Amino acid sequence: MAGASASVLNLASHRRRERNVPKWDPDLYLRFERERSLPCRDLIARISEVQPSRIIDLGCGTGTSTVLLRERWPAARVVGFDNSPEMIATARSTHPDSEWIIGDLRSWTADDPFDLVFSNAALHWVPNHAELFPRLLRNVASGGVLAVQMPVNSGSPAHRCVREVAARPTWASRWDSHLARSKVESAEFYYRQLSPQSSEVGIWVTEYVHVLPNAATILEWVKGTTLRPYLDLLPSPEDRETFLGEILLELNAAYPPQEDGRVLFLFRRLFLVAHRP
Numbered sequence: 310m311a312g313a314s315a316s317v318l319n320l321a322s323h324r325r326r327e328r329n330v331p332k333w334d335p336d337l338y339l340r341f342e343r344e345r346s347l348p349c350r351d352l353i354a355r356i357s358e359v360q361p362s363r364i365i366d367l368g369c370g371t372g373t374s375t376v377l378l379r380e381r382w383p384a385a386r387v388v389g390f391d392n393s394p395e396m397i398a399t400a401r402s403t404h405p406d407s408e409w410i411i412g413d414l415r416s417w418t419a420d421d422p423f424d425l426v427f428s429n430a431a432l433h434w435v436p437n438h439a440e441l442f443p444r445l446l447r448n449v450a451s452g453g454v455l456a457v458q459m460p461v462n463s464g465s466p467a468h469r470c471v472r473e474v475a476a477r478p479t480w481a482s483r484w485d486s487h488l489a490r491s492k493v494e495s496a497e498f499y500y501r502q503l504s505p506q507s508s509e510v511g512i513w514v515t516e517y518v519h520v521l522p523n524a525a526t527i528l529e530w531v532k533g534t535t536l537r538p539y540l541d542l543l544p545s546p547e548d549r550e551t552f553l554g555e556i557l558l559e560l561n562a563a564y565p566p567q568e569d570g571r572v573l574f575l576f577r578r579l580f581l582v583a584h585r586p
């Protein structure tokens with residue numbers, strides 16, 4: 310890695326620790342790219358009646374969603390935006406011909422509104438949706454679209470296992486109230502935020518059933534997302550291993566194998582498409 314890029318990453322890690330922002334692992338995240346890109350494809354398929362010439366992909370991560378947007382609208386200018394230097398570094402090295410911006414969604418506004426403001430599996434990490442969603446819509450050009458997908462999976466057995474283990478006396482003192490947790494509101498909430506500024510709001514929920522080899526694979530999946538804020542607070546490899554081992558025991562019980570030995574990982578996701586008049 311070039312010296313300048315390395316020092317940008319070091320500075321970013323330092324600032325992240327100060328603000329308690331969890332660190333993303335691009336390789337771990339990409340391990341489930343096929344499963345994770347499904348909802349992104351489904352969201353893109355529902356965006357009709359718009360031919361965007363300017364698109365922004367908010368929380369673009371490693372660029373999987375950005376590339377799908379480019380494939381769908383090859384004539385459009387597509388910008389990927391994310392606050393993780395690690396994710397943007399991977400996106401930039403894989404797709405050097407695209408435009409990538411490091412920035413924070415907690416304060417983002419565009420100089421010029423975009424025809425499509427898109428976000429797949431990112432906004433649940435950003436707090437205060439009552440402020441965020443109207444602001445995002447204000448950055449959509451007239452006749453354009455805001456399209457968002459977020460997981461609504463906190464009631465799943467996997468999340469329950471993580472919460473239960475994290476609340477055990479051995480671990481509970483290791484986290485504090487600032488621990489970053491994803492937060493998604495109800496469909497009614499988003500309708501209330503979006504409808505005053507929209508000509509049409511579409512909302513739907515899909516539950517995906519991912520067929521995975523075993524419960525250990527579910528652990529790998531949640532290590533790349535839900536568990537990141539916890540693992541960041543466990544610097545010792547031994548502690549991490551013990552913590553993950555306890556979660557795996559719970560996951561094994563919560564996801565019994567099917568006759569062929571595989572497990573079914575159910576995953577609910579909320580989709581929002583708001584059209585600007």
Ligand SMILES: C[S@@+](CC[C@H](N)C(=O)[O-])C[C@H]1O[C@@H](n2cnc3c(N)ncnc32)[C@H](O)[C@@H]1O
Nearest residue numbers: 368369370373374391392393413414429431434
């Ligand atoms: C689960 S990844 C999704 C990546 C991509 N959209 C996809 O579909 O593969 C979530 C991304 O949101 C980004 N993110 C979280 N909070 C953010 C914030 N406040 N500002 C910008 N990006 C943020 C993370 O850095 C991460 O790359």
